[in-house]
Amino acid sequence: MSDRKIRLLGCCMAALVSGLVINAAGARADDNTMTQERLLNADQEDGNWILHHKDYSAHRFSNLNQINADSVKNLKVAWTVQLGGLEGGGIWTHGGLEGTPIAENGFLYVTDGWGSVYKIDAHHGEGVMLWKMDPKTDHDWAGAVACCGVDNRGVALWGDMVISHSLDGRLIATDKNTGKIAWQRQVANPDKGEVITGAPLVVKNMAITGVAGAEYGIRGWVAATDLTTHKEVWRTYTIPGKGEPGSETWKDDHEARATGGGSTWVTGSYDPKSDTIFWGVGNPGPDWDSQYRPGDNLYTDSTIALDANSGKIKWHFQHTPNDPYDYDSVAENVLVDLNGPNGTQKLDLEADRNGVGYAVDRDSGKFLWAVPFVKKLTWTKGVDPETGRPLEYDASKPVQNYAVTPSRDDKVTMVCPGNMGGKNWPPTAYNPTLHLWYIPVIESCNRITNEPTKPGSFKAREMFTGGGPSDPVRITGSVTAIDVTTGKEVAKQEAPYPMLGGLLATPTLVFAGQPDGHVMALDAKSLAPLWTFNTGGGVSAPPITFTVDGKQYIALLVGQGGAWDKWFIDGTPDLKRIAPSSTLYVFGL
């Protein structure tokens, strides 16, 4: 027997033995099969992290408490595993990591930027890679039209399958045990400038997929694929078709709707009580030439509530009508129940790129409150406390004029927050005991230059942005805590760099990573730093926590991903020294 075979056998024997141990410990035998029942109760599976945002409510909160405000000072690296996906493609010189690991019964499922999926056995105090599924992504086809990096934000689980996306537009089901592709389906079309970077959301035997490409003049959508028949169940466009409700908010005479943008590349959330899926919609296209597309431009920059069975839009709430800033509402929607004297308030929380955190009633979409979470916000004088609209908003005007508005008449403007937003895709976290909502903030301003877009100038696979940003001033970051019972900011911990990775909340802690490599644990109430570690690579992915054989770990992907080092580096010049990397870090006490 060759040396390699022996090692292989060793790994499998170990896996077998550990499987037996789990069963002996009393776990249900069917625990390795994903069902709707388990997904609905994902927050009860303390040792696992089986949904992208931990639970359907997108809390990214874990009850695990071995690693806590007292013990966290002893947290250290337990093990690491090197991943791949560093190669470039299209306009990108390297891939990066933005994924949220999925953890189930001591096995981790992680992705690299090109959509390879890795299954890692976390038993035995080290990480053993069991398989890698390489979808053989067409690097140049996808990479040439990925506006903002070679990214993949993670997988979902269903039955015995791992469900994932590839940048070149596929939905892929991989056998959990063998790592072999069981089936795949082309959902997005890079020929149209469409790519997929978000993680799928599995609801009731459907995989829900969002799309990226608003910088390339796509018409955005959210699509549901039946996981048994592999057929499309519904596809809801985020830009209404001719004559459909909302089409009246596109008032031009040159079909701006056709290239209207409205991407959906961040995984949504789900409320089983009302059977509603909540999803964030991105910027209108062209990004910085709002005069090309007079009207409010629905459903760009909105939260949309979709009927899970039909995909029909039940309600929408728009944050930045006729957006001239690139202020996507591509963000997770955090669902929170607050018990008060007048019954239960059902909130939908969204931290918008425009620098404002919003709470709306998640059954009706009715505006409740808004709170700015950035230090500097100049684009509007404020949000109307009655309507939730920017104070300057004037329904009678086809083109909005906010406090600062990049336009053909004001071609070069400094805007705060900058176009990466007060918060970008990195997810927030919510502590349900403290009622605190933690936001990973980019504290920034940047300079927008408008370039008038001519009707007829659109070309497939060419940027369609109506201008561009530059970053002449320093950009920093913070973790900002909002008390959702009052809608007020209660703490802000500043950081030297923008928050590009997202957060994890536990009963007494908040975890975050920085693009200079530092990972930190903050006190859940005061946000005072309690622990920090330099991973030596850029962090642009959210941490999670899980247990193996009763011991708690923190897992985090490390490897500079996204658009920052290509398009926004001038705002953080010292990050130029950070080299691309691709590593899974796991920390334990």
Add this chain to the structure above:
Amino acid sequence: MNQNSWIMALALILLTAIVSPAVHGQTATHEDSAEGLRLFRTNCAGCHRWHGGGGGGYGGDALSLRRTKLDRAQIIEVIGCGRPGTGMPFHLRDAYNDGKCYGLSATDVSNGMVREAKNFLRPNEIEIIADYVIANVKGRGEPSFAECQAFFGTGSRACNVYKSQQTAGQ
């Protein structure tokens, strides 16, 4: 160089000139051209696009190198020195150390007046890129399927759209 090799060189140049328009409008496939493509791809294509046509977007409003009027020396200067006050970054490490670029100094760079490239290039690399631009980009019309395949190779679907555009136009 003896007479024979002069003739050889001349013949090679002529051959290149004759053959090149036929081969997808590319110049000879000698090493410099492949290196030029590689360097252009990693350092320039992000902003100027694979075809050099430029356009707005995250890279700023990069000008079209297909329509540029600049000659070789001017292209070399712009690559090395960048263009102060615009999104075009400088690629020569010591461009602003001795006033050789527009008479500006290091302080101007630190004031953010001139953007610094992500990677610096050596002078001979800049020349190779300038030659690539002149041979493959400058003076070209609309990007074609063949040109796209010359850039990305035939293994990718990146050029599909040019194929369908061509068919649609026929």
